[in-house]
Amino acid sequence: MGRVGVVLCPCELEGVPLFNPEVLVEGLKRRGDVLPFIHYPPVCSELGMEAIRAFLEKSELDRAIVTCSKPELFGPTFKKALRQWGLNPSLSEVLGIRPAPERGGLQEATGDVLILIERKIDEIRERVPSKSQGVPFTKRVMVIGGGITGITASIDLGNAGYEVLLVDRLPSIGGRMLQLSETFPTLDCAQCTLTPKTVETGQHSQIRLITYAEIESVSGEVGNFLVKIRRKAAYVDWAKCTGCGLCQEKCPSKVHSEFERGIGPGKAIYTLSPQAVPNKPVINRELCRYFTRGKCRVCEKVCPVGAIDYEQEDTFIEERVGAIIVATGFDLYPKEEIGEYGYGDVPDVIDGLAFERLLSASGPTAGEIRRPSDGRIPKEMVFIQCVASRDPERYMPYCSRACCMYTAKHARLYKHKVHDGRAYIFYMDIRSMGKGYEEFIQQGVEEEGILYLRGRVSRLFRDNDHVVVWGVDTLTGKKVDIAADMVVLATAMIPSHGIRELAEKLHIKTDEYGFLTEAQWKLYPVETGVEGVYLAGCAQGPKDIADTVAQGDAAASKVQALFAQH
Amino acid sequence: MEYLYFPGCTLYTKAKNLDEAGRECAKVLGFELKELSNWTCCGAAFPLAKDNIMALAPPARILARAKEEGGTLTTLCSVCFNVIKRTNRLIRGDEERREKINTFIEMDYQGDVQVLHYLEILKRDVGFDSLKAAVKRDLQGLKVAPFYGCMLLRPFEEMEFDDKEAPTIFEEFLEGITCEPVDFPYKIECCGAFQSVGAPEVAMECAYAILNSALKNGAEAVTTTCPLCQFNIDSMQREIRERYNDFPGIPIIYFTQLLGLALGLPIEKLDFNRNDVDPRPLMKEKGLL
Amino acid sequence: MKIEVSRRKVHNEFAQKVEEISGQNLFACYQCGNCTAGCPVSFAMDLGPHQVIRFCLLGLEEEVLKSNTFWMCASCLQCTSRCPKGLDIARIMEAIRLVILRKKERLDRLEVAELSEEFLERVPQIALISGFRKFSS
Numbered sequence: 001m002g003r004v005g006v007v008l009c010p011c012e013l014e015g016v017p018l019f020n021p022e023v024l025v026e027g028l029k030r031r032g033d034v035l036p037f038i039h040y041p042p043v044c045s046e047l048g049m050e051a052i053r054a055f056l057e058k059s060e061l062d063r064a065i066v067t068c069s070k071p072e073l074f075g076p077t078f079k080k081a082l083r084q085w086g087l088n089p090s091l092s093e094v095l096g097i098r099p100a101p102e103r104g105g106l107q108e109a110t111g112d113v114l115i116l117i118e119r120k121i122d123e124i125r126e127r128v129p130s131k132s133q134g135v136p137f138t139k140r141v142m143v144i145g146g147g148i149t150g151i152t153a154s155i156d157l158g159n160a161g162y163e164v165l166l167v168d169r170l171p172s173i174g175g176r177m178l179q180l181s182e183t184f185p186t187l188d189c190a191q192c193t194l195t196p197k198t199v200e201t202g203q204h205s206q207i208r209l210i211t212y213a214e215i216e217s218v219s220g221e222v223g224n225f226l227v228k229i230r231r232k233a234a235y236v237d238w239a240k241c242t243g244c245g246l247c248q249e250k251c252p253s254k255v256h257s258e259f260e261r262g263i264g265p266g267k268a269i270y271t272l273s274p275q276a277v278p279n280k281p282v283i284n285r286e287l288c289r290y291f292t293r294g295k296c297r298v299c300e301k302v303c304p305v306g307a308i309d310y311e312q313e314d315t316f317i318e319e320r321v322g323a324i325i326v327a328t329g330f331d332l333y334p335k336e337e338i339g340e341y342g343y344g345d346v347p348d349v350i351d352g353l354a355f356e357r358l359l360s361a362s363g364p365t366a367g368e369i370r371r372p373s374d375g376r377i378p379k380e381m382v383f384i385q386c387v388a389s390r391d392p393e394r395y396m397p398y399c400s401r402a403c404c405m406y407t408a409k410h411a412r413l414y415k416h417k418v419h420d421g422r423a424y425i426f427y428m429d430i431r432s433m434g435k436g437y438e439e440f441i442q443q444g445v446e447e448e449g450i451l452y453l454r455g456r457v458s459r460l461f462r463d464n465d466h467v468v469v470w471g472v473d474t475l476t477g478k479k480v481d482i483a484a485d486m487v488v489l490a491t492a493m494i495p496s497h498g499i500r501e502l503a504e505k506l507h508i509k510t511d512e513y514g515f516l517t518e519a520q521w522k523l524y525p526v527e528t529g530v531e532g533v534y535l536a537g538c539a540q541g542p543k544d545i546a547d548t549v550a551q552g553d554a555a556a557s558k559v560q561a562l563f564a565q566h
Numbered sequence: 567m568e569y570l571y572f573p574g575c576t577l578y579t580k581a582k583n584l585d586e587a588g589r590e591c592a593k594v595l596g597f598e599l600k601e602l603s604n605w606t607c608c609g610a611a612f613p614l615a616k617d618n619i620m621a622l623a624p625p626a627r628i629l630a631r632a633k634e635e636g637g638t639l640t641t642l643c644s645v646c647f648n649v650i651k652r653t654n655r656l657i658r659g660d661e662e663r664r665e666k667i668n669t670f671i672e673m674d675y676q677g678d679v680q681v682l683h684y685l686e687i688l689k690r691d692v693g694f695d696s697l698k699a700a701v702k703r704d705l706q707g708l709k710v711a712p713f714y715g716c717m718l719l720r721p722f723e724e725m726e727f728d729d730k731e732a733p734t735i736f737e738e739f740l741e742g743i744t745c746e747p748v749d750f751p752y753k754i755e756c757c758g759a760f761q762s763v764g765a766p767e768v769a770m771e772c773a774y775a776i777l778n779s780a781l782k783n784g785a786e787a788v789t790t791t792c793p794l795c796q797f798n799i800d801s802m803q804r805e806i807r808e809r810y811n812d813f814p815g816i817p818i819i820y821f822t823q824l825l826g827l828a829l830g831l832p833i834e835k836l837d838f839n840r841n842d843v844d845p846r847p848l849m850k851e852k853g854l855l
Numbered sequence: 856m857k858i859e860v861s862r863r864k865v866h867n868e869f870a871q872k873v874e875e876i877s878g879q880n881l882f883a884c885y886q887c888g889n890c891t892a893g894c895p896v897s898f899a900m901d902l903g904p905h906q907v908i909r910f911c912l913l914g915l916e917e918e919v920l921k922s923n924t925f926w927m928c929a930s931c932l933q934c935t936s937r938c939p940k941g942l943d944i945a946r947i948m949e950a951i952r953l954v955i956l957r958k959k960e961r962l963d964r965l966e967v968a969e970l971s972e973e974f975l976e977r978v979p980q981i982a983l984i985s986g987f988r989k990f991s992s
Contacts, residue, residue: 118682393941458893461751472888610984614949720932756931763986
């Protein structure tokens with residue numbers, strides 16, 4: 001076995017040297033099996049990169065380590081370069097060097113770095129070249145999450161001629177946007193803008209939908225990921241099912257519907273919407289009468305093609321892809337955990353997505369605004385922004401970015417439907433930075449008489465048929481009491497559940513809230529620390545549809561650039 | 567079971583009806599309240615100024631004595647409970663102030679005495695199911711609103727007593743003694759506390775809002791754990807009636823009195839004559855006397 | 856209606872004294888008003904607790920000390936328990952009380968002599984003791 005090349009980047013981190021280069025080089029030279037190389041200026045410069053290439057070529061090395069103070073930033077660049085210069089990716093590594101807090105002087109730090117590098121040398125010397133050597137680069141891509149972000153990326157990549165596997169854990173694609181009524185700032189019907197996209201995705205010759213499925217495991221590396229997927233048992237044979245909808249119609253159950261956010265009932269056998277793509281139902285085992293009580297089987301009886309299969313089990317499939325885009329979206333912070341707003345026990349206090357369902361023509365009230373408790377049309381209508389957002393002490397410290405706009409939209413749509421009602425919005429700041437956003441807010445105030453009250457709401461509770469709201473208007477300095485008919489909470493956006501487990505499978509990082517961490521916020525916004533794995537949409541942080549679509553496009557173009565190199 | 571009992575200033579005098587019923591009930595339920603020897607007033611307010619070490623000395627001394635006498639310390643009064651529990655936690659977690667306090671009280675106390683409220687003893691050590699089994703006088707149909715007030719609950723990270731927005735221990739207790747608990751939104755609001763001496767009209771408005779909320783939700787009586795709450799929502803009903811002619815009034819009963827009633831203690835032991843709004847007409851109406 | 860804002864006034868000695876006694880950072884307040892919204896006695900206050908914090912930060916000592924807010928505060932800790940920034944507002948109110956009570960003029964808010972005998976007869980010790988701890992030096 002030849003020597004291991006060690007390329008030392010002398011880069012300093014925030015002006016602090018991480019090691020003494022001369023001492024480190026001397027230390028490494030003491031081992032006979034190492035060829036150290038150091039270059040000024042730092043190796044990430046154009047000159048530096050060229051110098052490494054020349055060094056590797058001249059020395060005929062097959063194994064190499066590049067040290068770097070910001071591996072999440074430069075790691076993918078170095079890895080790619082190493083591969084291009086002919087090194088087997090499994091035999092080369094980018095090693096992050098960071099100042100350890102317990103380190104004393106530079107001498108001690110250099111000693112620590114030497115140990116770190118030597119350990120890595122020993123490990124790399126042990127490695128057997130991976131099988132991927134010689135395995136062709138797979139130009140197929142997997143998109144995880146079938147919301148508007150994943151759909152956008154999939155269509156881009158499909159149109160570029162690449163095969164796309166679009167995985168979603170729900171029975172059909174469309175994600176959160178499918179739950180929305182109209183979207184700001186244009187007040188376009190969300191379903192009318194989204195449905196053509198979902199249909200296009202479903203019919204695209206290059207896109208294969210794998211819905212009602214979850215990622216089980218991921219192995220391999222860029223160009224050659226092997227993904228194991230669990231397809232959840234639908235208890236319906238989708239190959240036979242024609243999507244006629246008779247089973248849903250006849251199903252005798254009336255159950256909580258996650259899609260309707262609890263304000264409208266659902267069925268135990270269901271599709272998410274009449275325009276679902278794919279238009280195939282699944283049975284919710286926990287709610288189905290047959291599964292829970294052993295009696296019913298109505299769906300089986302009415303199905304004209306005999307597609308119901310109570311014996312169905314989860315199945316596993318394996319797919320090889322060259323790149324992965326993660327676009328798993330968001331959940332809302334559960335109002336059930338917000339004590340001062342009644343722990344979700346006040347029926348006429350709902351969250352923003354539930355209000356979307358109330359506004360939606362396809363929702364449980366066919367778009368009429370009727371409050372959950374008694375079906376009355378609310379006349380004193382309170383909206384509260386920043387609920388569980390911007391609250392570092394108790395909930396989420398960050399701004400959820402979309403709530404200012406969607407709350408303004410909620411209030412305006414409310415006024416369009418209830419002319420004699422009054423809408424009040426409690427807010428702390430209005431953040432309306434998008435194109436046409438500020439105008440949208442002001443129009444709501446001036447033309448529709450929406451009253452903004454600056455301040456938080458400390459508490460709300462049910463009092464007979466009212467919801468008592470204890471707020472404040474800091475512009476007058478006064479405490480505000482409102483006997484509201486209904487309250488909508490703009491609760492914080494949080495990453496969708498299961499994101500940490502998924503990130504672990506992909507070896508990518510999450511922040512303390514579970515949002516996926518991009519390689520670098522400004523210059524590498526859709527890259528991750530793993531080459532070939534990209535992120536997009538609210539999985540990375542709260543954002544509105546316009547931003548999320550832009551990111552979906554960005555991630556798709558990154559994959560195209562990657563594939564074009566092979 | 568034996569607990570060191572810290573009565574506090576008011577329970578020896580104005581709140582005898584809280585104290586005596588509590589002691590009697592302990593006997594019936596088979597645990598002993600051993601009165602802490604040489605106790606002093608706890609100070610009746612946890613000092614909120616960081617530099618006010620002196621006000622921590624009395625509760626610290628109470629705790630250090632409890633340590634010497636070797637036991638779990640219990641109180642009936644919410645304010646005492648709050649002051650002592652917060653002081654205990656401060657001594658445990660703040661080395662610098664612990665040393666200062668110890669120098670001041672000339673004792674060496676590390677903050678390791680367990681402090682429990684009487685309700686917690688009922689819940690943890692007696693158990694509300696056993697309590698139910700010990701009920702002699704069925705209170706079924708008696709609609710009681712539990713008033714928690716502030717001091718049992720806040721600051722909740724320090725008190726670790728119950729949920730800060732929707733506590734339930736009091737309701738569980740009431741169910742245990744066969745009462746019908748009445749949930750009402752003002753159960754965690756403030757009675758006005760010491761404003762009854764500083765700004766009595768303000769305390770009166772606080773009490774009025776609380777009692778209205780209880781009445782509106784169908785309560786026939788309100789129960790408290792605190793002599794300060796008791797004074798503000800019981801005695802201050804005089805002022806409330808002067809201001810609001812249509813205010814119907816509602817009896818305010820210490821939780822130990824209700825407990826004694828359920829456990830079948832003789833009525834004269836329950837000192838109902840000490841309650842400002844006489845609960846006895848309600849008791850008669852309910853067939854409990 | 857007009858105030859001076861300058862290095863001399865903002866976060867002045869008074870503001871720092873309030874911070875020191877309370878152990879709270881006045882700059883941390885982002886003026887959401889949650890304290891005022893949930894305060895059970897804000898109906899009787901001439902400034903909301905959030906305004907008092909702002910006035911302190913701006914160094915408006917005179918305006919703060921002549922307000923009744925901190926005297927009305929009942930230390931119920933409702934504000935403290937719900938402050939999204941983790942400020943202990945009850946401690947800030949206590950600090951302002953102490954700024955007055957620790958002055959050498961001994962400007963007590965409450966004198967025993969002011970209380971009627973009938974009231975003293977009625978009122979429990981706990982109210983008197985806690986009251987005098989809050990309202991007198």
